[in-house]
Amino acid sequence: NAATREVLRRVDELVDKHDVLVVCGVNNGRDTEVPALLSSAYNAIAVGQDMGQNSGGYTRVEGAGRCKPDIIAPHGKTSFSTPIVTAVVARLLQAADATGHTNASRAEVLKAVLLAGASKPEGWAQVEGHPLDSFMGAGTVRIDRSYGILDAGEVEPGRVNQRAGWRFSSIELGD
DSSP: OOOHHHHHHHHHHHHHHOOOOOOOEEOOOOOOOEEEEEEOOSSSSEEEEEOBBOOEEESSSTTTTOOOOSSSESSSHHHHHHHHHHHHHHHHHHHHHOOOTTTTTTTHHHHHHHHHTTTTOOTOBBOOOOSSTTBBBBBOHHOOOOOOOOHHHBBBBOOSSSOBBBOOOOOOOTT
C-alpha cells in the first residue's frame, strides 16, 4: 500500500533528521502479523511482551525482511510492555544528556544501547542470518545493562580491553 509506505518513510525520516525516538508495540498473539504502521518502521523501536506471545517475524513493507519486535518487556500484553520500554528509553535519554558525550543522546545510539543491553530469556534463539529472535527480538529490556553500556562512553573501534561502550560514526560507501 503506497500510503503505508509513505507513512513509514516519514517516520524513519523523522527519527533520522530530527533525532526523535519512536517506541511502539507489535500485535498480541503469535498468529498475528507485525503491524505495517509504526512497528515496521526501520528506525522505530518495536516492543513485544516477555513470553513472546506477540506478532513477530519479518516486516512485509518498505524494506521487507527486518525482524520485529526489536525488544520485549514484561507484563503480558504489548500495551503494557511498550510503556516499560518507553520509560527505560526516557531514563537512558536523561542519562545520556548528563554524560556530556556528544553523541550519547542520538536516537541510533540509544536504540543500539537498549538492544545491546537486553538479556536473552529462556527459549530465545536467532535465525541464521538474522541477529534477533523472531518473537523476542534482542531479548528482555534491562535498564541496568543498557545504562552500563551508555555510561562507559564512546570507544574507538577494535578496543577489546573495555567491557562496555558504544560508537557513533558514519561509514562511507566501500568501507
